[in-house]
Amino acid sequence: MAEYWGVTVDDIFDTMQERFRPEGAAGVDAVFGYDIAGAGKWKLTVKDGAMKLEKAKDLAGCVASMVSDSETFVGVNMGKVDATSAFTGGKIKVEGDLGAFGKTGKLFRKYAPPKKEMSVKDYLADMFGTVVSRFKADATEGVDYIYGFDLGGKDGGKWTVFIKDQKCRLVTGIDCKTSVTLEFGEAKDYVDMILGKIDANSLLAAGRGAAIGDINIALKWGLYFEKYVDPMATGEPEQELLMLKKTISVNQAFVTGPIMGKFLNALKEKKIITNRCPKCGRMHFPAREVCAECRVRAEEWVEVGPKGQVRYMEYVYYSFPDPLTGESRETPYGMIMVLLDGCKGNDIFMHLIRSDQIDRIQGGRNEKSGTRVRPVWNEHRVGSIFDIKYFEIDE
Amino acid sequence: MGKRAAICAVAQVRNQPEYPHLRFQNMLLECFESIMEQTKVTFDMEKGIRNIITCSDDVFDARTISNNGVTDVVGAHFRGEEKMAQESINGLGYAMACILSGHDDVVLFMGHCKESQSESRLMCTNLAYDPFYCRPLGMDFRSADALQAGEYTEKAGITDEQLAKIVVRARRNGKKNPYARVNDDVDEKTVMSSPMVCDPLRALHCYPVTDWAYAMLIASEERAKEFTKNPVWMAGFGSCMDEYFMGDRDLASNFPLKNAAARAYAKAGVKDPKKDIQLFELSDHAAYQLPLWAEGVGIAGDGKGGAWIDEGGPDTFNVNLSGGHLNGNPLLLGGAARAIECFLQLRGEAGERQVKGVKRALAQAAYGGAGQHQAVLIMES
Amino acid sequence: MAHGKKNRNVGIIGIGQTKHSSHREDVNQPEMMHEAIAAALKDAGLTMKDIDCIVHGNMELFEMIHQPDLWHTLGTGAGGKDCFRITTGGTVGITIGCAADNLVASGMYDIVMAIGFEKLQEGHTTGGITNMADPLWFRNLQTGALTGSKAYDLIYEFGEERAKKVSMTYRIIMDKHAALNSNAHRSFGLDFAQADDLIKNSPKLVGDLKLIEMCSQSDGACAVIFACEKKAKELSKKPVWVRDHITVHREEVFNIFGYDDKYPARQTQRFAAENLYARNGIKKPLEYFDVFEMYDPASWWGVDWLRDFFLLKGDEAVKLVEDREIMIGGKMPVNPSGGVIASNPIGATALLRVAEAALQVRGDAGAHQIPKPVNHALASGFGGTMWTVLMMLEKELNWQEA
Structure with missing residues (x-):
């Protein structure tokens, strides 16, 4: 006999007795028929809270009979095929009193296939x-x-x-x-x-x-x-496990303070400014309150760039979620470390490179210049890092 | 403990409803520069600060590894830095351990919190609860406090009038403190008619949203004299965690605070806090906590907080002359604020608030709903 | 010098960890921590009554729990006890180890338990790390903890073929070690013969950093019990002594990519190692230490940091890997546990380095125990903007005499 999901039609009928629920049979006094194409016919007699199942040649005398193919029958019993759609799609038919047949739904516990290895x-x-x-x-x-x-x-x-x-x-x-x-x-x-x-x-x-x-x-x-x-993995789960999915957000109002504020405001004017350390001369990107090396305030402002050379690029293949929006970024993209004109050493400015130019970027080293780049400004600027859309090759 | 750890200097910005013009780095920098100026301490690898303890919180800062944002302005570049991710008073307990262990001899301790930054401090503290049961129920520190308030005020017979008195006193004291949050003057009637926000807590029973930052320099006994003539000694520290579920706790029992205080007293050799300690700074996040914590540290009888208020207990025992937490500190940093007031009093630098003859003071702070975690620090001149 | 002289000695007397896995849907956070704690108590033959103080650590925003020690009391057993919560970054695990050492050495507590954990499946790790950046500036740009820069550096220095091969060799060694550690999150059964194939076929993340070379994202917890000398000797047959530790942080941003030899970017790894060894009188760390548990977020860093941590020059570290001297049985076994590439429950990761190093000193590491006596062990932590923590462990309490 053919197996569907590892189960035969006989498997379903053979377990009916053990799956029978007397409490679901209260008040039922009827004979139901099953006509399963390719498997055979069965008569189910329910009376006084008990059942009897027998193979039959014909289904005469049944109040209602189900007609189906073997796969659909097994599928419905296994929960693999949706009974309602099988019925509306004509894969299952009920001949006779449809309302009476509905009572069979409460007669049995759900079929659970015997444990065996699935290949x-x-x-x-x-x-x-x-x-x-x-x-x-x-x-x-x-x-x-x-x-x-x-x-x-x-x-x-x-x-x-x-x-x-x-x-x-x-x-x-x-x-x-x-x-x-x-x-x-x-x-x-x-x-x-x-x-x-x-x-x-x-x-x-x-x-x-x-x-x-x-x-x-x-x-x-x-x-x-x-x-x-x-x-x-049928039957009762060993533990009742639930997974709670939740996105947590608490709105924030981040203030810039005077240093970051000055720096961001300059971007509105298409200017990149930086504060220089009075002791070591280091320039800060973004501008920050102190030179961390020298532990002194850096309050002298210098305009640099806006053109510069790439010293290093992160060629990013992995799709990162943008923490501010949760959206994944399009890949690949390039994050560039730019040494803006007027800067030196590790005074690098980080930003993105135009995505179609990623493969043309060369990093610089020592005296050797990397690819020259220039910022592409947004028309509408608000004092944010993305007032610069991205950098592009200066050619 | 053969040796002692000393607080050598403190610095702070004023407690304010918000610092719209400064980010927390700017606030910390002012404190940092003040400590450098007062003590001339360096970051020399032999003789200077090698370890910095900070206090901040990822959720309040909305930033993973919130201490990463402060490294520059606390001088932590190529030095050690560890974040007390708990109420700030525990940073002092830990700083004490760093010194007494012998591992460090000079420690800088700095903290910040901008409560004004997030939409709601209650949304932040709601996140302290488990995501399955308490969080969806809407638990936050205020609603937990309200449950405790209900239980305690009934047990101790605390009246709405007494709570109003506590609030009015806190604001009156705060006015004498140049670093305290500036609040509207209120009278008892105003307090009692302020909206009920979480029964029995009224709006004015709760501390107001506050931004603040501070710094302290802590040194070993051998080194302290290089930085100050008047060191203030940390003589004993103790803390205690209570159970998590409210149902597992006896909210009016002061179980964690009594434990924390007993541990700190044992280490500091305090036998009778009423006699041995001259000044108390208690973290009253809400008005009912002042008498409750007073019971916990042993200056009010068990369940007698109401009578203690009427008898003038807060003034008899010099409790919260700074204005206390109730006048306004960030939730996370109340303990540092309490310790700084003790420091100033012990050094005789508390201005109008100065109490004569303070030799020993107590700073207490709590975190979690209904004071789940409690800590007590004993300080001596 | 203040650092070397402790008020009193501190020994590790209990070690516990969970199995590390990306599938711990069967436990919630406190339950998972409890597994590690129960294991540590059992290892020490103690009960919670014996513990004076708990030090808790993880990264709050990875699971979005504010001050999680409060809820976790359900699993940590902190109820009624002194409790600290101290964090740094990826370094947090070893930070709580250092803190526990300080707390015990101070005389304030006799027995302290450090507990680190992470349930990375309950959040988004790379998103979480990216949130570390300043919201006004770098947060929109940062790529979590992923960078191809170390690959770029080593390829420049040693040539593409040699660099890629040594990184993959390191990776395969870690996989072979992980296969011997039943707690490890993942072991693929890689073999050296696959190196060329993996170099070619493993998907790239950033630059030449490949997926196979990057650390995992795991759920897991680790608990370590620290005791004062007196208690340690009473309670433990084999206490492992904490000799010293050092923490070195860096400034807020990653301004280390200038690639100009006139302006070298200082590295915390080398700075930490130099200072720690100098104050402990250790001249030749490669000879002194018997085993090293390194926080290696990716194989490229693992290779390069060997040079810094052991104060090596040129290609000495590369050769160590090429000659497989970092394998169990080699001259300097590195990460017999499989390291961070195999298991990375971030808040526990750096404490696991201490725990695994201590197990090696005790000789209790089981299948991944190295086959020679371990008297001196080194553990490292990594996090933040290239921060480093180092801890030295000793079998004998004899270094003060020297």
Whole structure:
């Protein structure tokens, strides 16, 4: 007999007696029929808080009968197929008194499959088999992404999941350009990751898994789909665990003080000014109250730049959340350490480089100049670091 | 403890509702420069300050590693720096340990808090509670204090009139303190008609939002004379944590404060605080705490706080002549403010507030809802 | 000199830690801390009654708990006890170790327990670290604790091929060590033969800093019990003595990228090491110490800081790694525990360095115990804007005689 999610139609019927709930059978006095294509027919007699199940040739005399294919029947009993949609979609039919048949819903405890090992192949079938039912349509307004899954090894396979117009569609194979494709050399790693046995970062770090395309889209999967539940972990959980998700914010009013204030205000006038240490001559970016080296106030102001040379650039591939907005930044981007004209040593000014010029930036060293850059100012300036949009190559 | 640790100098900016023109670095810098000027201390690796203790809070500053923002203005570049991430009085307890351990002989202790910066101090202290149960219930330090106030005022028979008296006295004393927050004058009637913010706490029963920064120089007995003629000695320190859930605590019992005080007294050799200590600075975040803490340190009888107020206990025992916390200090820094007042009194530098013959003084501070964590410092001239 | 002479000696008499993992959904914060504390008490044969004082530390904004010692009393057992909360940055774990040492040495407390923890899965670590920057300026720019600058430096100094290889060799050694430590968060079973492949294929984070080379984000806790000499000798068969410690911070910003030899950027690592060794009369640290537990946030830093911490020159540190002398069984085993790249519950991380170094001195490190007697151990912490804390541990109480 065919197995679906590792369970046969017989498994469901064979456990009916032990799953029977007399309290749910109070006042029920009827015979129900089941006609499961490819498996057979059963008659269920319920009377006086007891039940009797028998295989039948025909379902004559039943007050109501359910007609379904084997996969749907198992799926509904396993909670893998939504009963209402199976019914409205015609995959389950009820012949006879529909209202009476509704009473069968209270007659049995939920079917729980016997514990047995699920293979990687079983898991993959189950994980992808439940993708559409785990889809959270409400969370995908305006989302148009294509996820590819390319899982290697002997049990592996390829799948594509489309999200568009708040609908989700699963296709076997990958035949189009995806927004992001998760590639795993061994499908087992993917399964273990989904089951929480290995964390994603570790796999990515070890090169055992990779996100080809936009990794940020990969990270958003969890927003669009309910978490996969391991069917082997049925029964009562050992502990009742909840995860409380909360974003905490307390509004703040940061004041600049006179030094930072003067520095930020100058940016409005497209000027970069700095305060110089009276003892060691060091210049401060941003301007700060004291020279930390000499422990004295630095109150002499000097205008520098605004052009300068890059001494070093952080070439950033990893997507950082902007702590002020929570949004991830687009990658890659370059954070540059600029030695503005008029500065020396480690008096560097940090900012961003125009994103299409990242690959042309050279850092300087000793007498050798790095790439020359100039600030690009915002039209509307408010006295903030982003009055300078970014720097660009001075050419 | 064979040796002693001395506070050699203090500096502070004035307590104010807000410092809209200064960021905390500017406020600290003023204190830093004052200490350098008063003591001529250096940052020499042999003879100078090698370790700095700071006090600030990540949530109030809205900044991870809040001490990172102060390194420049406390002189911590290429020196040690450790942040007391607790009520500031514990920084003095720890500074004492640094000196008595022999590991350091000169320690700079500085702290700051701009309570005005965040939208609400209650939102900040709500974050001190567990995210599962107490936080969603809306617990914060004020609502916890209110529960304690309810229990204590009933136990000790404290009346609304007595609480009003405490507030009026705090503001009157604050007026004599040049570093105290400037508040409106209030009379008892105004206090009693101020809005009930968290029953039985009225708006004027609670300390007002305050910005402040301070600095102190602490040295070993051997080194103190290089920095001052009049060192003030830290003679004993003790602290005590109470349980977390309100239901696990006896809120009117003073359990943690009695423990903290007993530990500090044992170390300082105090037998009878009423006789052996001439001045008390208590961290009254709300008015009811003045008699409650007075009971805790042993200058008012158990459950007799109400009568103690009527009998003039606060003036008899020289309690909170600075104006106390109630007049306005940042929540985090009340203990440093209390210790600074003790320091000034012990040195005879308390101006109009000066009490004659103060040889030993007590500074107390609490943190957490309903004084969950308590600490007591005994200081001597 | 004030530093070297302690009022009284302090010994470590109890060590406990959790398993470090990115999956500790089964416990909340106080429960997780309690695991480490119960382990430390068991290790010391003590109960909470014996503890005079608790020192608590972590990074508040990583979990967004204000003054978390208050809530955590549920798990720390601080109720009724003296309690401090002292923090720095990533260094916080070793800072509370130093604080516990000071508190005991002062005579104010006889037995003090330091407890550090972090549940990094309950917040966003890189976002949390970025919040460290000034809100008016650098916060919009900073990239958490990630930087490719050390890779850039070493590639310039030693050439691309050698530098990348030595960083990956260091990384693989740490992985091999982690495989021997059942508490380690992650061990991939890497082998030296994979080095070239990993150099090519591990995803890049920033510059030439690759994901495989960066420390993990873990949940975990560590507790260490410190006692005065008298109690330590009474209560413990093998107390590990705290000889000295030094903390060195830097200014607020990372102004170290000028790359001009005329203006060298001073490093706290070397400054801390030089000062600590000078006042303890240690001339050749590489010979003096038997093991080093280093706070190595990424393999590149691990390689470079060996040079600073052991006062080496040129490529001496690189050679140590290339020759695998930093492996268990080598001349100077570094991070037999697997180090920070393997497990990084930030508030506990630097205390774990002290704990693991002390276990090595005791000979109780189990599968990752180094095979030679350990008399002198070094532990380091890293945090903030390149801050350093160093602590020296000793098997015998004999250095004062020298």
